[in-house]
Amino acid sequence: MNFYNLLISSLRSLGKNKFRTFLTMLGIIIGVASVIVMQSIGKGVETSIKSDISSIGTNLIMVTPEAAEKNGVQQSAGSEQTLKIKDVEMIKNYCASVKYISPMIMSSSQIKYSSNNCRSSVMGVAAEYLQIRNIDVTIGAPFTNEDIEKSAKVCLIGKTVKNNLFKNDEDPIGKSIRIGTIPFTIIGILKEKGQSGFGQDQDDIVIAPYTSVQNRISGNDYLQQIFISAQSENEVDKAVQEISYCMRLSHKLKVGDVDDFSISTQSEIMQTMESVTGTLTAFLASIAAISLLVGGIGIMNIMFVSVTERTKEIGIRLAIGATSFDVLMQFLIEAIVLTLLAGILGLAFGFGLSQLISFLMNIEAVITVSSVVLSFSVCSFIGIFFGWYPARKAAKLNPIDALRYE
Amino acid sequence: MKSKIPIIKIIDLWKTYITGEVSFHALKGINLEIYEGEYVAIMGTSGSGKSTLMNILGCLDKATKGKYIFKDIDTSTKTNTDLAKVRRHNFGFVFQSYNLISRTSAFENVELPLLYGSRYSKSKRAEVVLKALEEVGLSDKIQSKPNELSGGQQQRVAIARSLVNNPSIIFADEPTGNLDTRTSFEIMSILQKLNNLGSTIILVTHENDIADFTKRKVVFRDGKIISDIENQNQKSAVEELANLPVENEIN
Ligand SMILES: Nc1ncnc2c1ncn2[C@@H]1O[C@H](COP(=O)(O)OP(=O)(O)OP(=O)(O)O)[C@@H](O)[C@H]1O
Numbered sequence: 001m002n003f004y005n006l007l008i009s010s011l012r013s014l015g016k017n018k019f020r021t022f023l024t025m026l027g028i029i030i031g032v033a034s035v036i037v038m039q040s041i042g043k044g045v046e047t048s049i050k051s052d053i054s055s056i057g058t059n060l061i062m063v064t065p066e067a068a069e070k071n072g073v074q075q076s077a078g079s080e081q082t083l084k085i086k087d088v089e090m091i092k093n094y095c096a097s098v099k100y101i102s103p104m105i106m107s108s109s110q111i112k113y114s115s116n117n118c119r120s121s122v123m124g125v126a127a128e129y130l131q132i133r134n135i136d137v138t139i140g141a142p143f144t145n146e147d148i149e150k151s152a153k154v155c156l157i158g159k160t161v162k163n164n165l166f167k168n169d170e171d172p173i174g175k176s177i178r179i180g181t182i183p184f185t186i187i188g189i190l191k192e193k194g195q196s197g198f199g200q201d202q203d204d205i206v207i208a209p210y211t212s213v214q215n216r217i218s219g220n221d222y223l224q225q226i227f228i229s230a231q232s233e234n235e236v237d238k239a240v241q242e243i244s245y246c247m248r249l250s251h252k253l254k255v256g257d258v259d260d261f262s263i264s265t266q267s268e269i270m271q272t273m274e275s276v277t278g279t280l281t282a283f284l285a286s287i288a289a290i291s292l293l294v295g296g297i298g299i300m301n302i303m304f305v306s307v308t309e310r311t312k313e314i315g316i317r318l319a320i321g322a323t324s325f326d327v328l329m330q331f332l333i334e335a336i337v338l339t340l341l342a343g344i345l346g347l348a349f350g351f352g353l354s355q356l357i358s359f360l361m362n363i364e365a366v367i368t369v370s371s372v373v374l375s376f377s378v379c380s381f382i383g384i385f386f387g388w389y390p391a392r393k394a395a396k397l398n399p400i401d402a403l404r405y406e
Numbered sequence: 407m408k409s410k411i412p413i414i415k416i417i418d419l420w421k422t423y424i425t426g427e428v429s430f431h432a433l434k435g436i437n438l439e440i441y442e443g444e445y446v447a448i449m450g451t452s453g454s455g456k457s458t459l460m461n462i463l464g465c466l467d468k469a470t471k472g473k474y475i476f477k478d479i480d481t482s483t484k485t486n487t488d489l490a491k492v493r494r495h496n497f498g499f500v501f502q503s504y505n506l507i508s509r510t511s512a513f514e515n516v517e518l519p520l521l522y523g524s525r526y527s528k529s530k531r532a533e534v535v536l537k538a539l540e541e542v543g544l545s546d547k548i549q550s551k552p553n554e555l556s557g558g559q560q561q562r563v564a565i566a567r568s569l570v571n572n573p574s575i576i577f578a579d580e581p582t583g584n585l586d587t588r589t590s591f592e593i594m595s596i597l598q599k600l601n602n603l604g605s606t607i608i609l610v611t612h613e614n615d616i617a618d619f620t621k622r623k624v625v626f627r628d629g630k631i632i633s634d635i636e637n638q639n640q641k642s643a644v645e646e647l648a649n650l651p652v653e654n655e656i657n
Pocket residue numbers: 423424425430432450451452453454455456457458459612
């Protein structure tokens with residue numbers, strides 16, 4: 001039989017058994033789609049976390065207090081109260097590689113405006129914080145150093161806080177809200193940032209001068225963190241050394257004493273996160289591998305059964321004058337057409353589903369070539385092999401044995 | 407009447423089936439010659455080896471021992487692929503259980519041997535297929551699938567399929583086995599017509615009524631030929647069909 005006739009026979013045969021064809025394809029479609037979806041979610045979460053981390057700036061350095069041994073007694077984590085404003089002054093005055101510096105204290109407070117209220121994070125920082133973190137004020141203006149000196153009761157609010165407290169058409173600028181019991185005047189609205197890769201709403205925030213937060217809300221002079229921006233990316237390492245030196249000096253640590261603070265940089269955070277997302281990706285990849293395996297076994301089963309079921313048809317074809325080669329080619333073409341068609345449908349389905357999930361979960365779907373190639377080739381291989389192998393067995397039989405097959 | 411060289415010649419043919427420890431001789435040293443244009447009935451009780459012989463003659467199965475020479479081809483020396491080519495150019499098969507490909511129209515079933523065997527163009531194929539279907543009186547059922555046809559009609563499709571590639575021999579293994587008398591006679595008149603037109607036909611049957619339409623009766627018992635005689639008074643299937651009482655007239 002020439003190739004054209006073979007192709008026609010194969011397509012006819014697929015068309016005549018739509019349900020069988022559909023069932024066989026289903027296994028492949030699911031196998032391919034699930035791998036693509038799993039992989040795209042994993043990759044998507046990873047890239048979104050990475051871009052969040054990069055967005056905090058490559059120059060960024062953070063100083064946090066550390067539970068240090070004091071007189072041999074381990075202090076509990078989180079209770080450290082070692083960072084003070086004098087550390088900030090020290091770094092500002094003596095570290096040449098530092099461009100911007102801002103203390104940070106954070107508290108969660110009840111915010112009220114007329115009858116509306118919500119609970120949000122209130123962040124006390126210096127004016128430079130906005131430069132360090134690349135935060136823009138879209139409406140109004142940021143607070144000034146003067147506001148800080150005077151512990152001015154002014155604040156900037158994020159989009160979520162605005163939406164929670166104000167009606168759509170109401171202009172919040174100049175309005176007075178209560179943080180706890182203290183009235184603060186809104187002087188600006190922050191540019192929308194959306195969700196972070198960790199699922200945090202970055203717009204649910206109130207930013208105020210750190211002096212105001214210390215004096216009027218938290219009532220103590222401890223800092224939770226110091227945010228620093230190095231002069232340039234190349235000077236980060238040098239800045240870290242200078243900061244470490246200043247901090248030890250400021251805390252009067254002797255040679256041999258352990259640091260009671262820790263300094264981290266963006267690249268370190270990136271490394272930590274990479275190991276976390278790596279685990280996530282590996283986890284999703286193993287789920288994908290399992291679904292590929294299950295899908296593969298499904299394809300194998302249905303192919304094997306449907307070809308074996310057609311042994312009698314093979315017998316008829318042999319009796320009529322088909323050679324084993326003719327029969328094999330027909331089944332091979334059928335398997336290839338079926339598998340490729342299903343593979344393409346699976347890809348389309350996988351793409352669609354990842355888009356949907358990325359839309360619902362608010363992450364970017366990243367589809368990699370490797371997942372497409374892997375799932376497609378594994379499913380195709382299984383589909384074609386198990387379409388071919390039982391057909392080969394049947395085609396090698398005596399025609400009469402194939403005809404008599406029950 | 408007989409030409410000098412037989413189209414089929416078998417010499418001391420044995421077929422032994424081995425199931426587990428037990429071996430069973432279905433054919434025990436058969437010798438037979440069949441000439442072009444013959445119409446042979448192979449008869450005998452159930453299990454006597456008729457189908458076994460038929461399948462070997464049709465190259466659907468291989469003998470355990472002995473020689474089978476078709477035309478000038480010694481079939482025992484041929485590969486499966488060669489045998490497939492022998493079948494496609496020389497043989498047509500009609501089985502008791504029709505053996506049509508399901509979900510496939512009468513036209514496509516009949517076309518199948520041409521797809522494997524011939525180099526006909528599509529239009530030439532259609533012409534030949536339609537002619538074959540016309541010959542068996544099924545011009546009005548071209549697009550019907552097997553499950554939309556009666557047993558007799560399915561058997562006609564099978565006959566059309568068996569003759570479409572213009573074979574030297576048509577093998578029919580109990581083609582009327584599943585059919586009533588009237589339909590059987592209809593099928594037999596088609597086969598008889600084909601034989602009159604020159605086809606060599608080998609027919610397996612255990613009914614004398616059916617064998618009466620052939621020209622030669624070969625009788626089997628226990629894997630051996632016990633008699634091989636010419637049928638002196640061959641009946642005409644068309645006439646017998648006309649003599650059958652018509653159901654409407656019974657009342
Ligand atoms: N594949 C096989 N394996 C084992 N034994 C077989 C096989 N095929 C046939 N036989 C045996 O060979 C013998 C002849 O079988 P065959 O089918 O030729 O009989 P038959 O004359 O066609 O009978 P029937 O009229 O019932 O069709 C039987 O006894 C049968 O049991």
